Amino acid sequence: xxxxxxxxxxKIGKDIEILKDGPICKYFKNGILDKDLNxxxxxxxxxxxxxxxxxxxxxxxxxxxxxxxxxDYYGENMNAFADCLTDMYNKKHRGLVLVFRSYDSxxxxxxxxxxxxxxxxxxxxxxxLLTGQKLIGLIQSDNPDLDFPELGGTSPIWxxxxxxxxxxxxxxxxxxxxxxxxxxxAI
Numbered sequence: 196x197x198x199x200x201x202x203x204x205x206k207i208g209k210d211i212e213i214l215k216d217g218p219i220c221k222y223f224k225n226g227i228l229d230k231d232l233n234x235x236x237x238x239x240x241x242x243x244x245x246x247x248x249x250x251x252x253x254x255x256x257x258x259x260x261x262x263x264x265x266x267d268y269y270g271e272n273m274n275a276f277a278d279c280l281t282d283m284y285n286k287k288h289r290g291l292v293l294v295f296r297s298y299d300s301x302x303x304x305x306x307x308x309x310x311x312x313x314x315x316x317x318x319x320x321x322x323x324l325l326t327g328q329k330l331i332g333l334i335q336s337d338n339p340d341l342d343f344p345e346l347g348g349t350s351p352i353w354x355x356x357x358x359x360x361x362x363x364x365x366x367x368x369x370x371x372x373x374x375x376x377x378x379x380x381a382i
Contacts, residue, residue, distance in 0.1 A: 209234045210290065210329050212355065218320035219313050219332040219351040223339050223363040227356045228294070231333070235292045240329070241285065244294040250301040252308055259312075263293075277315045280330075281322070290329030299336040310343060317347020339363035 209231050213220045222228040235242050245262045256271035265279045283291055293316060295301075302309040313332060320330040334341075334351070339360070343351050357363050 208238065210238070210240070210331065213331055213333075214320075214324070214329065216352050217347070217350070218317050218330060219334060219343075219346050221341060221351050221353050221357075222333060222335045223337075223353070223357050225296075225335060227354060228296075228333060228335050231354070232292070232294065235331075239289045240292050240331075241288040241290070242292045242294060244296065246296045247301040248297040251304045255301065255305075255308060255312075273311055273315060276312065277319065280315065280319050284323060284326070284328055286328070290323070290331065292331045292333060294333045294335070296335040297337060298334040299338040299341050302336075302341065310346065313343065313351070314346045321347065 222231075232242055232244075243262055245258065247258075250258055256269070256276070259265065259276060260269045260271070263279065263283065265275075269275050269279055285291070298309065313334070316330065316332040320332075323330040352358070353363070
């Protein structure tokens with residue numbers, strides 16, 4: 196990992212930057228997420244965005260089916276989700292990026308269901324990598340403290356621009372810490 200970190204930033208794409216720590220990455224600020232999505236769009240990734248603000252156990256599978264264009268026979272259960280996700284493999288793109296905005300709202304509604312979706316994406320991502328494709332899940336949260344257990348064997352981390360708590364929280368102490376860190380970098 197240290198070797199990867201030593202490579203120049205312009206030589207590491209967002210896909211590798213994220214996948215080196217696992218296929219699920221968290222975002223707090225929409226602007227940072229939008230910037231990264233622009234990179235993925237410009238690099239021939241298929242990007243599918245979903246707003247999860249009103250998701251719950253009763254409607255989540257229907258919302259996934261609609262957003263991901265799953266077939267009519269989609270069984271609206273986790274096994275069916277995993278099967279249909281496998282079928283989304285498409286060689287005309289470099290990979291697939293699934294974007295879940297306001298995912299913390301869904302987590303608050305049904306944490307086990309929300310984690311199960313991410314766990315399936317994480318496990319499926321490894322299979323895609325073995326065949327030359329990339330499957331990445333990006334989670335935007337309005338809660339700067341959103342945390343998950345291991346998903347697919349790894350724990351999701353915050354993106355590099357918001358890795359420090361101070362980068363996600365707008366209180367005076369956090370801002371002072373952020374300023375201090377930036378000044379220390381300049382030394």
